[in-house]
Amino acid sequence: MRKIVEIETRLFLRDRQTSIFAVVFPTALLLVLGAIPALRTPDPVFGGLRFIDGYASTLIVITLAFIGLQRVPQVVATYREKGVLRRLSTTPVHPVRILVAQMIVNIGAAAASIALTIAVGRLVFGIDLPHNPLGLLLTVALGASALFGIGLVIAALAPTARAAGGWATIAFMLIMFFGGAYLPRFMLPEVINAIGEHLPPGVQALQDGWLGTAPQPAHLVIMALVTLVAGTVAARTFRWE
């Protein structure tokens, strides 16, 4: 198992475009936005905070959505389409291990990306370290598992790797939109934000865990349910070939 994780890690890092986007892009976006003076000045529009404070949780949404809904379904569907999973099922090792290894590598990448964002936010812009680290960690874990679950459902149901890419991109755009990545959340209508709060990876819960007091239990429960349902559907419908 260690060898599979090692090789999958190397493959992830070798795929420069993906690995750089996943790990570095959210932090780079923070640096770009933070370079604009108006966005690092407290403003009543942002609830007395700075724009970049309010956008902090969205950066995590970008990381998790990209990894869970772009990387995961693409790799898994491609492995199936190319017969990699089938090839493994002729060995004494069950191909489920390669999926587990994928999850480990992607969770590692997400963790690195988020840690980088938090560190750069603190050092460069003085964004507070997470007020409720445990709550934030829990939210990230549930948000990641919910999105990875959806990614696996897409990989399971899509007939081809191409189709998986297409479906995943639609899901990715929706999650990005509701998570405030395209238009910041203070500009979005109330109803959109209300929906966004209840979608994984829980943009409001992330914000609450990072710069608020604690994520609301309801937000976490929804993500746990999504994980459960998506995980079950993926396990029931997954085809190895």
Place this chain on the structure above:
Amino acid sequence: MAIIEVDDLRKTYGAKVAVDGISLAVDEGEIFGILGPNGAGKTTTVECVAGLRTPDAGTIKVAGRNPKDCRDLLGVQLQESELPERIRVREAIELFSSFYPDPVDWTERLGLAEHREAEFGKLSGGQKQRLNVALALVGNPRVAILDELTTGLDPQARRDTWSIVEDVRTAGVTILLVTHFMEEAERLCDRVAVVNAGRIVALDTPSGLVSRVDGEQRVRFRPSEPLALDLLRGLHEVTDVQDDGGQLTVTGGGNLLHAVTSLLARRQIVALELRVDQVSLDDAYVALTGGHRAQDR
């Protein structure tokens, strides 16, 4: 001693019967070929033996065990199975080595040593196939299943691959080989099962298969001096003589070549550019499968 025993194997996909009662036994150390046209059920048969598919009926034993319980004994090279584009040859070998207790590195013997750092996606067709063979053998299997090993390779790469298969057998591995190349079966296989429409239509050594077919022989030559064709036609072995601008084609059966050369010798005529076409496995195959000539994909 049979290491692979297949008894009355049946497998259906929806309404399509892929394998319709195949039985065969492969002896330890043998190279056993499965030959047949596309869609004949070859791949389904070996995939059942490899434990990748569950038969609808019939039993399969590999070394006395259920195929799904002996992945450690089996090395499999599948049709159309690839590796991640960017995995390096060395990494693929390391990865697959980690699956087995006693791995063997074939990269050197397969001529992959200088490509160890190359990525899978950058390898040529022949190199990919050799890597597939290396991965099939990495677990030190007792049985190797090779499905259309040389399809898509150029003639040189194909011949190189054949000598590899012979090396593998010399190392004591039993080989179940699926092919649709006659030349490959003839060169490598101890025995061949010819499969058509889900059934075995013949099971014999390559030469045994050839001798089943009462084919014609053809002797072609250019006589050093003009020769009356009726003399040739008078031989009872001869059924037909064609003269194509001095190039004679004599068709017949029995000991045709001897009859023709004796006649020429008596007349002190030399046969120039002499060629003899005998019944080949190709002809035997066409006769056995009812004219469904194998096609390259």
